[in-house]
Amino acid sequence: MTTKGAITMPTTEYTIEPGRQDLVSTVVLDAPRELVFKAYTDPELFARWWGPARYENRMEKFDITPGGSWRVVQVADDGSEHPFRGVTHDVTVNERICQTFEYEPIAGHVALQTATFESLGNKTKVTAQIVFQSVMDRDGMVASGMKSGADESMERLGALLEELKAGKR
Amino acid sequence: MTTKGAITMPTTEYTIEPGRQDLVSTVVLDAPRELVFKAYTDPELFARWWGPARYENRMEKFDITPGGSWRVVQVADDGSEHPFRGVTHDVTVNERICQTFEYEPIAGHVALQTATFESLGNKTKVTAQIVFQSVMDRDGMVASGMKSGADESMERLGALLEELKAGKR
Numbered sequence: 560m561t562t563k564g565a566i567t568m569p570t571t572e573y574t575i576e577p578g579r580q581d582l583v584s585t586v587v588l589d590a591p592r593e594l595v596f597k598a599y600t601d602p603e604l605f606a607r608w609w610g611p612a613r614y615e616n617r618m619e620k621f622d623i624t625p626g627g628s629w630r631v632v633q634v635a636d637d638g639s640e641h642p643f644r645g646v647t648h649d650v651t652v653n654e655r656i657c658q659t660f661e662y663e664p665i666a667g668h669v670a671l672q673t674a675t676f677e678s679l680g681n682k683t684k685v686t687a688q689i690v691f692q693s694v695m696d697r698d699g700m701v702a703s704g705m706k707s708g709a710d711e712s713m714e715r716l717g718a719l720l721e722e723l724k725a726g727k728r
Numbered sequence: 729m730t731t732k733g734a735i736t737m738p739t740t741e742y743t744i745e746p747g748r749q750d751l752v753s754t755v756v757l758d759a760p761r762e763l764v765f766k767a768y769t770d771p772e773l774f775a776r777w778w779g780p781a782r783y784e785n786r787m788e789k790f791d792i793t794p795g796g797s798w799r800v801v802q803v804a805d806d807g808s809e810h811p812f813r814g815v816t817h818d819v820t821v822n823e824r825i826c827q828t829f830e831y832e833p834i835a836g837h838v839a840l841q842t843a844t845f846e847s848l849g850n851k852t853k854v855t856a857q858i859v860f861q862s863v864m865d866r867d868g869m870v871a872s873g874m875k876s877g878a879d880e881s882m883e884r885l886g887a888l889l890e891e892l893k894a895g896k897r
Contacts, residue, residue, distance in 0.1 A: 580749045580859060626797040626815055646795055646815040648828040648838055657838050659817040659828065669817055669826050671840040673861065690749060690861055692842065 569717045571710050580697055581690040586713050588685060590720035592678040595685065596653045598716060598723075599623070599674065606631075608716040611708050614641065623656060625649050645669075660689065668696050738886045740879050749866055750859040755882050757854060759889035761847040764854065765822045767885060767892075768792070768843065775800075777885040780877050783810065792825060794818050814838075829858065837865050 567589055574583040588595050598604045602621035609616055614633035621629045625647060633641040645659040653676060660670045670691045677684040691697040736758055743752040757764050767773045771790035778785055783802035786809075790798045794816060802810040814828040822845060829839045839860045846853040860866040 578747075581861070626795075628795040646817050646828075648815050648830070649835075655836070657828075659815070659826075659840065661817070666818075667824070669840060669842070671828065671838060671859070671861070673838070688861060690840070690859055692750070692840070692857065692859055 567717070569713045571706075571713045573706060575697075575701060578694055580692070580694055581688055582697060582701065583689075584687045584709060586685050587679065588683050588713075588717060588720060589681070590683060590724060591681055592653050592676050592683045594720060594723060595683040595716075596676055598719060599656060599676075600650075604719065604723075608719045609712055611711050612715060620644075623647050623650060623658070629658070668692060668699075670696070670700075736886070738882045740875075740882045742875060744866075744870060747863055749861070749863055750857055751866060751870065752855065752857045753878060754853060754855045756848065757852045757882075757886060757889060758850070759852060759893060760850055761822050761845050761852045763889060763892060764852040764885075765845055767888060768825060768845075769819075773888065773892075777888045778881055780880050781884060789813075792816050792819060792827070798827070837861060837868075839865070839869075 569586045569588050571584050571586040574585075598608065600623040602618040605621060606616040606618050609631065610633050614635055617632040617634055619630040619632060620627075621631065623629065627647040628644070629647065630642065630644040633643070635641075642663040644661055644663060648657040648659065648671075650656050655673065655675050657671070657673045660672050661668065668691075670689050672687060672689045674685060674687045677686070689697075689700075691700065738755045738757050740753050740755040743754075767777065769792040771787040774790065775785040775787050778800065779802050783804055786801040786803055788799040788801060789796075790800065792798065796816040797813070798816065799811065799813040802812070804810075811832040813830055813832060817826040817828070817840075819825050824842065824844050826840070826842045829841050830837065837860075839858050841856060841858045843854060843856045846855070858866075858869075860869065
């Protein structure tokens with residue numbers, strides 16, 4: 560974690576081995592696991608942190624329960640849209656979410672992503688694995704700027720969690 | 729294909745490269761694509777060919793449409809059960825099915841499988857890719873006898889397709 564003003568910003572670490580079809584990111588967030596899990600599964604909260612800040616998230620569907628579907632559209636200031644969708648394979652409350660992921664403009668390239676939430680006292684370690692249908696799909700995702708987008712998401716999530724914790728005090 | 733009695737049996741070929749997280753199988757079936765696709769998506773037909781012949785398939789859910797869920801239980805003569813489940817990410821009718829796959833006794837090990845159907849005149853080439861969360865998951869699936877089970881499935885599917893074609897004559 561690094562300190563930016565008064566807030567401790569989360570640092571995301573990535574494991575991206577050459578030739579593999581997956582990538583793994585880990586981050587430690589300064590909030591209890593139940594609150595982090597809620598930020599991943601409540602559509603109103605999710606809309607406030609997912610993706611780069613320059614986009615507004617339009618939550619068309621967001622059913623993060625087994626068998627549920629989700630569709631989120633990132634809308635830019637100029638009206639251009641980036642739609643993402645998938646289905647939820649399984650959820651263990653406060654522990655694990657396993658779902659599919661597809662960026663609609665390159666439809667047919669589907670990934671399976673699994674987020675696990677580990678309680679470290681008042682902090683939470685989130686490990687996210689994404690496995691792609693090919694190494695090329697994975698490398699394309701990395702080349703598209705996935706890391707900076709994910710870093711920014713985690714910074715926004717960190718700030719949101721601070722706000723939610725302050726609201727509870 | 730090999731000939732067994734009067735019926736031409738389909739031969740399934742596998743690509744399983746060391747260290748990769750996926751496996752690919754291809755088979756050419758002697759039936760038009762629409763009929764093959766129907767055998768993959770109609771629960772009554774699917775129950776008649778999927779898995780080894782020594783099991784009876786109990787179709788608890790089988791919604792092979794985008795966002796649908798499926799659960800199939802292979803029941804042995806002695807009453808022992810092998811339950812499988814997943815969600816359907818996407819379907820392009822007669823062309824492609826993309827869904828998740830999990831064998832419940834080893835819950836938490838999820839795979840993403842994609843079947844594509846290519847028309848070769850009156851025959852159909854089916855290419856199935858399964859991508860696993862780890863190389864170990866994939867190798868475990870192969871070690872469990874996946875290939876002989878899949879070979880038997882394709883032989884049963886070949887026989888069912890012959891029966892369905894005969895019924896139309």
